[in-house]
Amino acid sequence: MEKIYNGIWKLRWGQPEKISPLTLTKIHPSQEALDNLHCLGNPPISISDIEIKETTRGLKIELPLKEGEQIYGFGLQLHRLNHTGRKKVIRVNSDPIADTGDSHAPVPFYVSSAGYGVYVDTARYATFYCGTNLSKGASEHQKNKQKSVGTSEIELYGYQKAEGDRSMVVDIPATKGIDIYFFEGPDMKGVVQRYNLFSGGGTIPPAWGLGVWYRAYSAAQNEDVMRLAENFRNDSMPVDVFGFEPGWQTRAYSCSFLWDDNRFPNHEEMLENLFNMNYRVNLWEHVFVHPSSPMYEELIPYSGDYEVWEGLVPDFALKEAREIFAKHHLQYFIEKGVSGFKLDECDSSDFVHSNWSFPDIAQFPSGLDGEQMHNMLGVLYQSTLLEVFKKENKRTLSQVRASGALASSYPFVLYSDLYNHKVFIRGVVNSGFSGLLWSPEVRHAETAEDLIRRIETVVFSPHALLNCWRIPNPPWMQVDQDKNKRGEFFDDFERVRELCQSLFQTRMSLIPYLYASFANYKYTGVPPFRALVMDYPNDPNTYDIDDAYMMGDSMLVAPIVSGETERNVYLPEGRWWDFWTDTLYEGGQSYIFKPELGKIPVFIKDQSILPLAAPLENVKDDSIFDITVKVYGENPKDFFLFEDDGTSFNYEEGLYNWVRLSWNSDRKGGVERKGDYAGRRYQFSNWESK
Template structure:
């Protein structure tokens, strides 16, 4: 009897503990189509507070209202063992995207991940440069968990015993349909904290959910015009005269160049850093910077944040650093104003104030063997884990603040970011160098609120070099990172002309790129994004299926697979990169007519095409009615008051409309209303003649347009 009583008591305690651990989620509407759920006692330090993200309320309001996209009853939360267990429902046919900057996969359903800031190690396991805890569903909603902790994600990979849609157990011995991964109807997230806040974003389309997420973070970055030009990073130990010679070579050969990146040798000591100019290589930093600016070339400086014992700021910053080092350098606690004042005060005094235009912040991501361990103590009291998850955000935020205070935009590089960092003016890069995976990362960046560059460094063949440069031109930052190789655009003579043509094309397309980044800022639309976010790509697939034999419908078969090698670039362009050794490739064209970017010729409508573009070009297609504003082939981005001619290219026959953005290109005056969107419309009359219009410039608003001409690309 005693055994029975004890057993019953244990069962009762278990049931009570389970009941007590289940928590009621507190819901709050924070903007149209955006809801915050709170459970337990969320930590005061999270991704959004670390970066100080402020919602772009006007953009969120313009995105429109929408109904809550899930069943609130099926979103559950439990607290146990000092941890929070979250569960979100999944339909059987929905796909998931996101969970950070992945390099090899776009589809994330069925994955098990630990979201952990780290250098990318070759596997999509959650350890990456931007492990953003945000996912998007093909059903048209998104979820963001606002925690600065390592999160364990089970993205439809685990089956509850008493779940709503438990699949039938099958006999592997006799049933060929048995699967080692049975259907799961939930996304489960383990947060190592006694509470958390999370956000749910409505659609109705997946792109709408992504937009709302970006706008919650303040909207996407709006780079200066020069940031969208061409950049070359020079070898580590270059001198001032070497850099001037590099710029002269670009000018002599007619290659565009807007900014040059100086690598560790500009500092007197690096790894760890002094943040002071090396007087042997740069005896007159102020004069050197001024000379380069007079040539139209800005300078970007490499650094990591670890302070050398030989640095002039070491003794003053030491009390505000961690108890562990990185390469024997002190690690500033960037959550403390004292540490920030000392570090960024040094950067401001010796670099920004003399005209340095931006930074490349290295090694704020990983590896574990050199970054601070999780046993590290920071003087602010924030844990080493929280600092690991947010250090990239902090270095971006406070360096960007230096420029904002000067009313001067910047654009740079960083190795780590996270949720909340969408508005920060940095592009992620790394030491990995797989061309195909670089394109997959560019696709996934659009789900993660970050930017990624598929940079070029060096190549085994001229063909590979050209293919990499072609990808670079259609990306957020057109960069050669030659810190080790010393490679130049013309280093492969066999393809020098083609590379130059692509670099010039980048400059001609600046009005398009700049307008698309403006839409990222004001509307939250990622300038580079997956095909899965494009209308007509999958929306009509179910209606198209007329047979269970997919071989009879190549389009349906293609879009049902993971597409990792083509993407949307802005409103109208579909880019399908070529890789070395490949003469042909397939391209999936969404529903609606598409036209060749270079010739205007019809390419297809809702079908899979096979193309052989030759070496000179990569396949790029424009939607029917597409309008691409093209500028002159300048060697540098236009100056703030410089007026430029515009050629408006129009594709297809459908009436087209485009919102062309304009401001001074360099300051934050747009935040005070000093900007304009001018409406371009093009259509064809019954005789095929173009009817065109550009809305008038608003009085008192920036106007950098000179002559405007129109060109019908499709005859």
């Protein structure tokens, strides 16, 4: 057991595989920030309590689980928050249809309520048994225990909660050695901070990336795009990013990575018009390269031995493949002003009719096999394109369908082709344990109410995105696909549009607060969106709350799904202010709330300072946010806004300010700037105290 950073320990057993997330991911641990975190300085698990054995399958690892420990993490788990007593397979898959561990972003990292974390550095389909099994003989004391025969399935199958001391058993196939990393706390938030800082810290998106995104109809042509773009501006509908779906390319499955001149005959002129209206542009693509692509011939020697959708699968573990792919994107897109990409379908699929991706037995020139590449493709894809933006000194916020371990520094937000709203909310809650960002994007709605409920969630999420790829007209006009295409709109579409506009404006008002939360993510490792149990680990009432979450340090968000007019919200210890009404509530108890449509339950922690901006229609490079500072409580903690140019990586060279907002005993507000950024992005027009 070797201490490698403050609070981080490494155990090597045998000879690990040369290929692993740590060897393939270019991380730069934030050592100074790690040194600033408090810890006891002892390994959270004693080496004498760890058992590792080589088996005919690979490796078996057994780690202790004490009675009462609750287990969280394992990446983007959409079907469960608390994994205690469950089996999780770390396998990437686009359709996680059950609580098996399959995920768009599985991560072999778990966090215990006992205040430690464990990361197993493997790209294999590792299986974690979270206290599900006892070793032979452990139940001998039960031999005289009487058991009645029941009539329900639970009684018949003898299901019982995991009681007493158990074990975390890890099964890793096809390997003869492993590196295991242990993260001290002292609490769960401290564990996650340490893991994120080990991964290089969180990401700071460009300021415009925190605005509202709209992805257009997949069959849209030049004139359709411009009609939408102009209408948004004419209606004062806040939209920052305009996304193009597959139809922009000459070939999409697999991809040509070339504009379709028939549908977009003057695409550069169209892009220039969008830029002049202050839109950023995001382009859909996936990794599979069609023979008609200019990259195809060059990539042949640097691709896997199986095609997908008649296209090559580049081996991004190789420098040559990354450079070819990056060069094309730079020349054809980024130099033309494109701000980011939607990296679709890099997550493979086993469970749908259009089964895609390469087999696990595939081989790649770098030495990766198909199993390893499945689990690593999303991360390698992100890093390949991020390198281009870094070299151009342009920040991006982009989308991706697959990610994995050690990815907290990547400015990519996960999304899914699934549609269940409750599942999407759970994704926001869970993603914070593993250095991931998740969008509960609005891509489907049954009714106008359903649309508003989904938008309510997405504006209080990492990525405020409406994916309207199935409909030519905005969803506030009509959510039914066939009627939307025929131009048959809601009778009250103006009311629906006003509700959407109001929610978008709420999102725009939160950008300075969110931007500061992401900067905190970068420099301290605290995820901007996280489960309540991470902030309140000693409160058993938070252990299983998977439908409410913290947004930054001060806001608690509790979304509502369509068909529900009320919901129960548990407010942890302390006092909480209703974001909409300023009503004060005592924590440590639950309440029933019946908010009107367009205003989900959102609460501000007492003794907080909340900066709210006058809503902009879009974030320009030179935008200045006009801030109203809201003060909650008599002695609030200082709040620190992050101030820089909002678009470049110059902050990595120290060109940024921390803007300290304070409230003194004379009930007066103070603003203090410290840093080397010469510009000003914030002005303060009003202070309001509660």
